């Protein structure tokens with residue numbers, strides 16, 4: 137026997153109780169790791185949004201599209217390095233479960249704008265030159281098992297074909313990589329020209345928003361104001377913001393989600409803290425005579441309190457490790473399915489590290505009072521009980 | 522030669538304004554290798570006296586020298602270390618750790634030594650052999666009878682080879698036959714292994730196993746029967 141097995145045996149004096157506590161701690165840390173990873177996935181998208189890009193979207197409603205004629209007007213302004221446009225296509229691929237953004241774009245202009253996306257020249261050319269061509273992130277192709285050459289049917293909902301048909305068909309001509317960090321931007325891309333020709337006539341010439349690369353990032357705000365002023369009195373006023381800000385606005389709910397997650401996690405940890413603290417205190421009280429015996433046979437006050445503290449830390453760290461371990465398994469399992477939406481969905485080392493640190497801290501906090509009480513325990517008084 | 526030497530011991534408990542004089546002017550010497558029974562009515566201070574000798578309590582006044590070591594004024598840490606090397610404790614209610622097997626309960630005091638794992642295992646085996654429980658090594662206290670549990674407790678008390686065994690009503694919870702077995706075991710430890718034994722008991726038959734009987738009454742030693 138060694139000291140560790142002494143600690144270990146004590147942990148399992150009340151098996152059911154220990155397993156319940158272990159399970160609660162496990163669930164708390166599973167929740168922590170997954171929620172942190174979700175929040176992290178959103179934040180990654182925000183962090184990597186270009187600072188030299190402006191988003192020009194409709195002033196009043198994202199759903200209300202802008203005329204593509206805005207494009208040339210904006211392009212003429214000084215300080216605009218380049219410009220392209222995107223449109224929210226909506227639509228579903230084989231049911232509602234397969235969610236990924238779909239944007240009709242101008243191939244060359246789009247990839248010039250998002251230089252962080254990598255696409256081979258061959259694929260880009262193929263994309264630009266095939267009317268019904270589409271490109272997708274590699275992770276998406278992997279997830280849906282698409283090969284270049286596949287025909288991909290998308291059922292339209294916002295945008296219908298000129299003949300009233302809902303079925304849009306695209307030919308996969310290539311893939312691109314988003315560096316894994318693109319978050320919300322990793323989308324199914326297809327040719328705007330085809331989209332525009334094929335859709336209902338009254339809706340032709342409408343796009344969702346413009347993306348503008350500014351020549352000088354320092355003047356991005358001024359340029360944004362200038363663009364908005366330009367369309368102030370038109371039928372389609374705009375609201376321009378840097379992409380980072382836009383993403384933040386788009387994901388202002390994300391901020392709320394982050395806040396909410398922190399709220400939930402705080403509540404969860406607080407509950408777990410009370411629960412484990414109560415259990416440790418209960419365990420301590422039950423063991424007062426035993427602790428007195430340990431002291432009697434020669435364990436020092438410090439040794440006994442360390443014993444209690446170690447048990448507490450071991451219990452919480454074990455629960456934390458199991459919870460985080462389970463979160464890793466879960467994220468590995470569901471990662472591929474949600475990757476198109478989140479970019480990457482994997483536990484970061486920071487999440488794992490923070491989680492384990494919190495687990496150990498929890499153990500220390502929970503063990504503190506019993507450990508101090510154990511330290512002060514007088515043998516003679518304890519044995520009399 | 523006296524292995525235990527108490528001089529002018531007073532033990533006073535103060536509760537608010539009330540003071541209880543539990544031990545009063547105790548002078549006592551116990552020789553090495555002796556087997557002493559400590560008797561007296563309930564509340565006369567037997568356990569208190571035993572605790573002073575065992576170094577788990579301190580007197581209000583007086584000097585406690587055990588095995589040449591003055592215990593009065595020793596720090597809690599020093600006392601703990603001293604106890605682990607010099608005293609074996611045997612209690613009425615066995616006081617085993619319920620989560621540990623017999624073997625591990627016995628090995629407990631050895632965790633405080635510098636012995637190797639192999640040496641600890643060997644010593645534990647020997648201690649269990651002495652009390653005749655080597656075949657129950659893997660059992661937990663809950664799976665053992667009272668007598669067997671007390672044997673485990675005795676094995677734990679002797680495993681670090683202390684010179685003095687302190688027993689507070691070691692047979693108090695046992696039936697006559699089992700009590701006799703335990704008392705025989707204590708006699709063997711005294712005779713064959715040279716342990717000095719100080720045993721509190723209410724049972725005159727148990728006391729008859731001892732070489733001397735001390736009697737406490739109201740905190741004072743009233744007589745010493747050879």
Ligand SMILES: Nc1ncnc2c1ncn2[C@@H]1O[C@H](COP(=O)(O)OP(=O)(O)OP(=O)(O)O)[C@@H](O)[C@H]1O
Pocket residue numbers: 517534535536541543561562563564565566567568569570
């Ligand atoms: N912590 C304490 N505070 C106040 N009084 C105490 C305390 N500990 C012991 N006493 C008192 O000291 C006296 C002696 O107690 P002790 O336990 O030594 O008696 P005892 O002879 O062992 O009795 P028993 O045969 O019942 O075990 C008792 O009157 C007890 O109430």
Ligand SMILES: [Mg+2]
Pocket residue numbers: 567568569689
């Ligand atoms: Mg007593």
